Structures are given as C-alpha cells and as structure tokens.
Amino acid sequence: MSGRIKGPRPLSLHFTNSEAIWGGATLAGKAGLDSGVWHPQLEAAVANLKEQLDGVSDAAFQKELEKQASVRKNKFLKGLNQYLAHAFEPPVTDAPITYEIGCVKLHDLGGEGAPILLVPSLINPHYILDLMPGRSLATFLRNQGYRPLLVNWGDPGDEEKYFGLDGYISERLIPIIEHVVQMAGKAIPLVGYCMGGTLSVAVAARTEGLISQLVLLAAPWDFNTDKPHPGRRNAPQMLRFLDKLVEGSTVGVDVLQTFFTSVDPTLNDRKFRAYADGKHEGEAVDFFAAMEMWANNGGPLAKKVGQECLSYWYEQNLTMKGEWLVAGLPVRPEDIDCPTFVVAPKGDRLVPQASAFAIAEKISSVTKHVPPSGHIGMVVGDRAKKGLWEPLVNWLEISRET
DSSP, X not given: OTTOOOSOSSHHXXXXXXXXHHHHTTTSGGGGGGSSOSOGGGXXXXXXHHHHTTTOOHHXXXXXXXXXXXXXXXXXXXXXXXHHHOOOOXXXXXXXXXXXXXXXXXXXXXXXXXXXXXXXXXXXXXXXXXXXTTSOHHHHHHHTTEEEEEEEOOSXXXXXXXXXXXXXXXXXXXXXXXXXXXXXXXXXXEEEETHHHHHHHHHHHHOSSXXXXXXXXXXXXXXXXXXXXXXXXXXXXXXXXHHTSOTTOEEOHHHHHHHHHTTXXXXXXXXXXXXXXXXXXXXXXXXXXXXXXXXXXXXXXXXXXXXXXXXXXXXXXXXXXXXXXXXXXXXXXXXXXXXEEEEOOTTOSSSXXXXXXXXXXXXXXXXXXXXXXOTTHHHHSTTHIIIIIHHHHHXXXXXXXX
C-alpha cells in the first residue's frame, strides 16, 4: 500500500496547465470581452460585466485581472499542498486470490451466495469496484447475498507485454470466467465496467453457457456519436507516439494520465481550488484522496492494447461496424443471448451516453438504466447506492427469474 503516488501526475503537466490558464487569462485584457469567443451560455454574463465596466480604464481592469488570476493560481497550489499533506491512505483490496493466470489475479471477496464476476477496465487499478468502506460495489453485492470475484489485471508480464485486446480476452478473461463457472457449477453473472464492459461483450457474444446475465457499466461501443468521445481528438497523436515504441513496450501511467488530462485540461486546477476552498470535509476528504490515488496509480498498458484501442475503436469504430475481430471472428452484440443491463449516465464525460446505449439496440433482451451521476460517481459516489447498486441488484433478481 505504501509507495503509491498521491498524484496528480505528471505533476509538471498540471503546474504548466495552471500557469497557462491564469497567465493566458490576462493576455486579452478588456478587449477580450468583445472577442466573440464566449460560449453562448455566458453571453448574458459577459454583457452584464461589460455594462458594469463602463467607465473603468483598461489599465485598472488589467491590474484587477492580473490580481484575480494570481489569486486563483495560488489557490490551486494551496489546495494541492493541502491534499499532499493529508495523511489518509485508502485501503486496497486484500481479498484472497483464488485464481491466477499470467499477471492476472482473481480476488474472492467472500460471501455465501452465487459467484458474480466483476471486470474493471485495463486502465486504472481494479479496486475502483472495492474502493473503501461505504463506497464498494463489491461489498454491497456481498451483503446482498452474492459472492463477488474481482479481476485484477496487474502489470503486464513477459507474455502480456505482447498482448493485444484479443490476448487479454481469449487467454486471460475467458479462462477466468471458465474457472468461476466451474466454481459456481453453472453460468454466472458478469459485470463489466468501462473498457472491462467492452471486453465482456466479446465474451458474451462469442461463448455459450458461461454468462447468465450481462451488466455493462458505461461500456463504450459507438465511437462516432454526435457528442464525440472527448479523447478522440487526441487519439491520432497518441497513436503516432505508440507506433514509435518497440514491440513489447508498455505505456506508463504518466503517459496515460497525459492523455486523460487532454480530455479536460482545466479539471485539476478546478478540483484543487475547490479543495482549498474547503469543499471537502470529514469523510469527503478521505474519499477525495482515495479517488486521486486510484486515478494516479495502476499498472502500465501493453503497447499493442493501446494501439488497438485507439485504432480499432476510436479511429475506425470497428465495434459499431461489426468488424472488431476476436480470435479471427467479428464480435456481434446481436449474438448475446442472455439478459443484459446497460448502464449509461447522461452526464458521462468519458463515455458519451449514446456510445454506451448504442449496443442496447443490438441485444434482444436488454434493460437500459440511467444513474444520476457521472462515469465514476455512479460506481462510488454519494448517490451510487440508490442510483446504481440497488437498481443493479433488483435487475439481477428479476432477470434471473425470466
């Protein structure tokens, strides 16, 4: 547990972003109000500000602008320092390992009920599904009579460094599912989160007798929706970077975090200014730390996996076209013959709702659900229990009887 990086990482990038935001904020000066670049939702506020500034000299305005920019930059630094000084370290799933294959481990979180398999994304640590007391989907499922088993992808080993998506599905995920099915003595419910959900689709569509119910939590499928995937803009640049790496290379967390930062370059500045303002207190401070440490740790990604995600999914949209191949055959959601629960938050900033719901149009027995939180909040946030956990268990019980 010790030795984990608290983040945000890479730290130099976030310092540079803050400097660029608040240094650049003063460049246009008063003339910037007439630039016409404002978002339509801000037009009324800008017009009101211009009216208030009538008669204020450009020099006076510029001086106040520089002062306020400095205040905000310093507040970011204050919030960051306060966070780094916070001593809390969240627990990491220490549940027994019931099965291992290559670098991948399967944690058994216990319980007397039927096994249910939880598949997280290959990116970021597995324990988002068992984050901390009171914010653990796995614990909730156990308390509801299930026996949750959680996939821990680990760091790519000698074999996995050369894996693409196919390797992780065919040589790691399917054997794990087969192991859990053998434990259960029957087909099992499978819960896939984000990228883990997309991988789970390939299993459910290509195997028979293994999956009794399929749950897809914000699993991207259509990468060309009207509301674009936020990372798609930078996918070609990231792909060119990966193409230059030697075979068997891995992509470290700092590189992955740089890619995610490109989705919303101002996010960390806003988060830590809010932290300095005392937005978080009590348990919420510990939760903030748990989330930051989760987001800024985890294993590297195999080069080929990164290339295939960016090329097959983001650039070519092979999933939606029915041309994504696993073991040489296309993954067809219409071949999924088990009840499926597709979850897609309306305000998801990483996976547009239309992307996740696109797969629902292709599955015969499907239920759609919209939780009142975002991509991560729906799993661990304040409204996760009412917004996702309870509806999920209700659906599992109802669909099991059909």
